[in-house]
Amino acid sequence: MNSIRRIAHLDMDAFFASVELLRYPELRGQAVVVGGRSVHQPVLQADGSRHFSRLREYTGRGVITTSTYEARALGVFSGMGLMKSAKLAPEAILLPANFEAYRHYSQLFKAAVRAIAPKVEDRGIDEIYVDLSDNSEETRSLAQRIKDAVFTATGLSCSIGVTPNKLLSKIASDLEKPNGLTILSLDDVPTRIWPLAAKKVNGIGPKASERLERHGIRTIGELAATPQEFLIRKFGRSTGLWMHRIAHGIDDRPVVTESEPKSxxxxxxxxxxxxxxxxxxxxxxxxxxxxxxxxxxxxxxxxxxxxxxxxxxxxxxxxxxxxxxxxxxxxxxxxxxxxxxxxxxxxxxxxxxxxxxxxxxxxxxLAGEQIASKAVQAELPWQEP
DNA sequence: CTGTCATTAGTCAGACAG
DNA sequence: ATTACTGTCTGACTAATG
Structure with a gap:
């Protein structure tokens, strides 16, 4: 067994918004956000041009699903309430989400990657992990070839991180976004990973991040410097051990190519x-x-x-x-x-x-076998005696 | 007969992510 | 004054079972 694995994480750049730009190329370079209800469908005008809704016209509930990098520059990010974002960027273009199109491009880019490297783990609509360990091609050229294949298949750019494990690859793919290609080894952990905020770790969200900060731990490096016993005492055995390991860049999770839904x-x-x-x-x-x-x-x-x-x-x-x-x-x-x-x-x-x-x-x-929670034991044919 | 322990299923909340 | 939707996982607790 090869001890040094090569795992890629590939993340499509501003995926939903980028798919919309394929359909509406005249919006390229503008602040565009996807979200809200479908009443904001663009309207074709008499002169052949399209009329787009602006964020300031929006009323009611809803959040931003994705925004172009131009919109992010105005402080408008995914998850933000639309009414709030309208104050920050009233002139930004608002488009309704079109999940059919996103699913289509998702299939295209995943198929393009699988044609080069078949061990692909689905992580939702716009992300995958790829196990490249069996491929002997030099890392940078292989990763670039994957990026090129994705662009050829979809016209969309993506960012890739390649490292010895999923944890580091996920962080790496984010380092040079958009259109990034980042390759890291374990030796790079102190210089490239430790300076980052702890919440950059997949699994450390707002709550855990805040608890860490209360103990004076802001960065992954500070987490790595914290005694394991302290983390176990504060977060419990399982989470404490996990935090200690990930802070040192250790992660053995395999790339899982198939799974059944649980709910x-x-x-x-x-x-x-x-x-x-x-x-x-x-x-x-x-x-x-x-x-x-x-x-x-x-x-x-x-x-x-x-x-x-x-x-x-x-x-x-x-x-x-x-x-x-x-x-x-x-x-x-x-x-x-x-x-x-x-x-x-x-x-x-x-x-x-x-x-x-x-x-x-x-x-x-419906073939008959239970998915979740092990299996039902041999069924009880008896009643209460 | 009673108490205890281990194990499992079920239920609920919460964190997290894309 | 706002904060989507779909899905996974985990911890805490209770009840049942042996």
Whole structure:
């Protein structure tokens, strides 16, 4: 077994926004954001040009999904509320998300990479890990060849990091974005990785980052310099050990080329917060339609589920979930609706509701075998004696 | 008969990510 | 005054089982 692995992380540059620029090339060089509702579809005008919505015209709920680098320069980033971003960049162009197109380009770029290096792990729509260990080509030329293949297949640029493991490659691909190609070895960890903020590590989010900062730990280097026993004491055995290892650039996770889904869900945020009593019909209609959509998704993908769950986000942004596990797997929307109805009875309904969601877990693929949580033991044919 | 321990399933919340 | 949607994982707790 080869001890030095070569793992690439490839990240498409401003993916959704870049796909939109393929369709609307006249927007190149402008601040463009993707997000919001589909009412902001561009309108073809009499003279053949298109009219685009501006951020300042936006009213209502929604967040930015992606922004071009020109928009980021104005302080507008993904996840930001649209109303807030409208204040920062009122003249930015607003486009609705077009997931069909993104899925299409996603397939194109992944196929292009797989044609060169077949060991590819899917990480959502715009990212992959690639295990290059079996390829003998020199690293930089191989990575450049992959970038070129992605551009030829899609017209889109990407950034690649190549290092001995997933942890470092994920960080590396971000270092020279956009259109980057960064190659690191373990020897580069002290100079290139340690100066970075701890939250650059995949898995250290806002909460963990803040807790670390409270102990005076801001960078990955400061994390590496922290005694392992201290991290274990503060974060628990599992997380403490993990933090210590990743701070030293150690990560043995394999590139996983196939996986089965564990759950399938649908959720929706309402235009305005709904109250169970005043808005009963509307709420009930949304509830049913979510259940039917989950049932649809299940059947289309060839699964049934044993666990049904609901999720409610209240007006104050607090969230509750409830779920129920059935003795037999189901996939029919109406049956899902019944089980979800049981969950709904167990939830407080005084406050107004902002979001409603339905989830199907404990998936059983219709060929018959259970996916999640091991397997069901030999079933009990007996009753209580 | 009772208490305890280990293990597993189920439930719920929370963190994180793309 | 704002903060999407889909999905995974983990920790804490309870109940059941042996």
């Amino acid at each position: 399938i869900s649908r959720e929706t945020t309402f235009e305005r917060d709904l109250h169970v009593r005043q808005d009963k019909p509307e709420l009930s209609e949304k509830f049913t339609s979510l259940c039917l959509r989950v049932g649809d998704d299940l059947k289309r993908k060839g699964y049934a589920c044993r666990t049904i769950g609901i999720k409610i986000r209240y007006a104050d942004f607090s969230v509750v979930t409830r779920d129920v596990t059935l003795p037999v797997a189901i996939s029919d929307g109406a049956e899902i609706r019944k089980s979800a109805g049981l969950c709904l009875k167990r939830v407080p309904l005084e406050q107004r509701i902002r979001l409603l969601g339905i989830r199907a877990g404990g998936l059983v693929d």
